[in-house]
Amino acid sequence: MAMKFLDEYRNVELARKLACEIHRITTRPWAIMEVCGGQTHAIVKFGIDELLPGQITLIHGPGCPVCVTPLEIIDKAIEIAALPNVIFASFGDMLRVPGSTSDLLSMKAGGSDVRIVYSPLDAVKLAAQNPGKEVVFFGVGFETTAPATAMAIFHASQQGLKNFSMLISHVLVPPAIEALMSSPNCRVQAFLAAGHVCTVMGFEEYFPISKKYRVPIVVTGFEPLDILQGILMTVRQLESGRSEVENQYARSVRREGNLSAQYWMSKIFKIVSRSWRGLGEIPESGLCLSDAYAIFDAEKKFGLAGRVVQEPKECIAGVILQGLEKPCQCPAFGTLCTPEHPLGATMVSSEGTCAAYYRYRRHNIMELAQAK
Amino acid sequence: MNAPDFNAVCPLPVSEYPRVLMAHGGGGRLTHQLIENVFGKAFSNPILDTRHDSAQFCVPAGRLAMTTDSYVVHPIFFSGGNIGSMAVYGTVNDLAMSGARPLYLSCGFIIEEGLPMKSLERIVFSMRDAARRCNVQIITGDTKVVDKSEGNGLFINTSGIGVIESSVTIAPRNVQPGDVVLVNGDLGRHGMAIMAIREGLQFDSAIESDSAPIHEPVLQLIAAGIEIHCLRDLTRGGLAAALNEIAEAAGIKISVEEKSIPVREDIHAACEMLGLDPLHVANEGRFVAFVPSKNAKEALKIMRQHPVSVGSIMIGSVSETSTPMVTLKSTIGATRILDMPSGEQLPRIC
Numbered sequence: 007m008a009m010k011f012l013d014e015y016r017n018v019e020l021a022r023k024l025a026c027e028i029h030r031i032t033t034r035p036w037a038i039m040e041v042c043g044g045q046t047h048a049i050v051k052f053g054i055d056e057l058l059p060g061q062i063t064l065i066h067g068p069g070c071p072v073c074v075t076p077l078e079i080i081d082k083a084i085e086i087a088a089l090p091n092v093i094f095a096s097f098g099d100m101l102r103v104p105g106s107t108s109d110l111l112s113m114k115a116g117g118s119d120v121r122i123v124y125s126p127l128d129a130v131k132l133a134a135q136n137p138g139k140e141v142v143f144f145g146v147g148f149e150t151t152a153p154a155t156a157m158a159i160f161h162a163s164q165q166g167l168k169n170f171s172m173l174i175s176h177v178l179v180p181p182a183i184e185a186l187m188s189s190p191n192c193r194v195q196a197f198l199a200a201g202h203v204c205t206v207m208g209f210e211e212y213f214p215i216s217k218k219y220r221v222p223i224v225v226t227g228f229e230p231l232d233i234l235q236g237i238l239m240t241v242r243q244l245e246s247g248r249s250e251v252e253n254q255y256a257r258s259v260r261r262e263g264n265l266s267a268q269y270w271m272s273k274i275f276k277i278v279s280r281s282w283r284g285l286g287e288i289p290e291s292g293l294c295l296s297d298a299y300a301i302f303d304a305e306k307k308f309g310l311a312g313r314v315v316q317e318p319k320e321c322i323a324g325v326i327l328q329g330l331e332k333p334c335q336c337p338a339f340g341t342l343c344t345p346e347h348p349l350g351a352t353m354v355s356s357e358g359t360c361a362a363y364y365r366y367r368r369h370n371i372m373e374l375a376q377a378k
Numbered sequence: 379m380n381a382p383d384f385n386a387v388c389p390l391p392v393s394e395y396p397r398v399l400m401a402h403g404g405g406g407r408l409t410h411q412l413i414e415n416v417f418g419k420a421f422s423n424p425i426l427d428t429r430h431d432s433a434q435f436c437v438p439a440g441r442l443a444m445t446t447d448s449y450v451v452h453p454i455f456f457s458g459g460n461i462g463s464m465a466v467y468g469t470v471n472d473l474a475m476s477g478a479r480p481l482y483l484s485c486g487f488i489i490e491e492g493l494p495m496k497s498l499e500r501i502v503f504s505m506r507d508a509a510r511r512c513n514v515q516i517i518t519g520d521t522k523v524v525d526k527s528e529g530n531g532l533f534i535n536t537s538g539i540g541v542i543e544s545s546v547t548i549a550p551r552n553v554q555p556g557d558v559v560l561v562n563g564d565l566g567r568h569g570m571a572i573m574a575i576r577e578g579l580q581f582d583s584a585i586e587s588d589s590a591p592i593h594e595p596v597l598q599l600i601a602a603g604i605e606i607h608c609l610r611d612l613t614r615g616g617l618a619a620a621l622n623e624i625a626e627a628a629g630i631k632i633s634v635e636e637k638s639i640p641v642r643e644d645i646h647a648a649c650e651m652l653g654l655d656p657l658h659v660a661n662e663g664r665f666v667a668f669v670p671s672k673n674a675k676e677a678l679k680i681m682r683q684h685p686v687s688v689g690s691i692m693i694g695s696v697s698e699t700s701t702p703m704v705t706l707k708s709t710i711g712a713t714r715i716l717d718m719p720s721g722e723q724l725p726r727i728c
Contacts, residue, residue, distance in 0.1 A: 013709075021710040053712020099653075124577055124652075230710045366714040
């Protein structure tokens with residue numbers, strides 16, 4: 007693996023230049039939402055928002071796949087993992103997410119066979135190696151992880167694996183943006199679209215949204231300079247009254263996206279309505295297995311379809327995910343709710359807004375609270 | 379004419395059993411053979427060779443330091459070391475962190491039935507070499523064998539005793555505003571060496587663990603009269619955990635600069651891929667030293683004379699505060715909290 011590292015996208019002089027330019031052109035308050043959790047994380051980790059003028063508010067969007075996975079899916083995962091003879095394979099992030107009564111890490115400690123994998127294809131391998139066991143993969147994530155999930159299903163089908171299935175909770179970004187924009191509470195005036203999602207899907211889907219709601223949408227990367235440049239391009243549009251779709255992340259994103267990845271997604275999945283944690287049900291915002299591959303659906307295999315679970319009341323993750331409040335406005339933040347004892351998923355995932363604030367900001371927040 | 383021999387001794391010498399059996403831990407002849415032919419041979423020294431239930435030894439003048447640690451690393455062999463050498467260095471390093479000269483170790487082996495005898499021998503002999511390198515003696519030990527699937531190949535516990543020859547007390551509470559933070563080299567290698575094997579990551583060249591003894595530069599700092607306030611090895615939880623524990627214990631603020639913290643490019647890249655922070659990743663041959671800023675230059679010069687700390691560098695400083703914390707100035711010049719990792723490091727989805 008050849009590696010040229012990312013230092014050039016973290017250069018302090020260039021960051022300052024971009025920040026200065028943003029300061030120079032900003033004349034009014036603007037609210038910009040970065041959609042992706044990875045961007046939220048980079049913003050807080052590198053302190054990017056500290057470099058911005060006070061008039062610019064960054065609103066952290068619902069783009070963390072762990073955070074938006076609804077409680078009922080977590081409960082289903084736990085129920086499947088608890089079954090004898092099951093190997094439950096998941097991305098590491100999902101293990102600490104609290105369900106109604108437990109989480110996957112605790113299930114593992116209690117003797118369930120829960121394994122961390124880096125690729126859904128590793129789960130297919132597990133199924134081939136353990137013909138006497140049922141292997142279930144937890145397929146979560148946005149358009150970024152969906153092609154790999156699709157490929158895993160295709161491989162399992164080619165190999166004729168009868169002991170492999172998936173609990174799927176894949177979600178799609180554009181319907182969520184549309185749902186946010188159509189909410190009467192929406193404060194968002196522009197979006198930084200998620201660079202990795204667009205690497206797969208391209209950005210043609212965003213033209214109608216930008217036009218309909220008159221919002222600038224800038225496809226943006228994840229390094230500090232990417233994000234600063236994305237913000238600069240957004241503010242330029244806002245200040246000049248334009249609302250266009252632009253691509254900051256051109257080194258990775260093409261207008262049409264990755265056509266081969268899209269082909270596999272369309273072959274394996276079909277589009278369905280999905281519940282989002284904190285946002286509720288959004289029409290046509292998720293993926294499930296198409297009829298031809300429905301035999302790999304773990305919900306059907308284990309008879310879990312149609313279950314409904316209520317979200318806990320103390321947690322304001324829903325409001326946070328909509329960008330209506332910041333984590334520090336939650337009374338439970340840092341006291342009742344910490345990464346060790348998370349009330350909601352936004353505190354669990356390393357990409358979650360609350361976790362990012364807790365890791366990088368809590369002292370400033372506590373000090374501010376004391377000063378008040 | 380001869381009566382048949384009914385002594386049910388297996389005719390094979392111990393080393394000809396290709397794998398460790400339950401009987402090797404049963405306390406009988408096989409246990410005895412294992413101890414004599416493997417452990418006793420490798421670790422031989424006058425104290426151990428008395429073969430008594432407990433080791434007897436004289437202690438030199440000064441305060442004694444004692445520590446214990448259990449090693450459960452999996453896989454047991456990795457690039458740059460194995461569970462055995464790590465078990466020796468880890469305990470030697472814990473002693474060194476209180477300024478002690480390491481003297482004696484105990485070691486307890488919990489072996490999973492079926493471990494290849496060759497693997498055990500390789501590990502034991504690398505422990506012997508590690509102990510020689512650190513000038514410590516392994517003077518007592520224990521062996522247990524557990525059923526297949528009840529262990530992960532091999533667990534090792536080592537305890538260590540060392541002597542503190544100087545009158546300085548090295549402890550977190552002694553860290554003061556005005557101190558500087560020194561680190562003895564690049565971070566994140568041990569944790570990523572293990573992760574790379576576990577996750578099957580392929581790199582141009584294998585990431586090798588930094589597992590190594592660090593007592594020599596420490597003893598030399600003390601001998602040179604450097605006023606060391608605190609030392610801490612950067613094992614589980616990495617730099618972030620160590621600095622947070624010290625900030626909390628001393629009631630001070632530690633400020634570090636991201637751009638001065640050495641992390642190799644391949645480690646950076648592997649961490650990015652797995653969604654981990656190199657400052658949270660474990661090391662096995664790295665420590666931080668808190669010394670008054672007036673001693674910084676000389677301390678760095680001494681540390682750099684040793685191969686294990688040739689990459690020593692200053693990464694931050696200590697100041698007063700009402701809320702103990704660790705802050706990090708990021709590469710783009712903004713400041714943020716450097717937090718304690720919470721629980722296990724879980725790789726991110728995307």
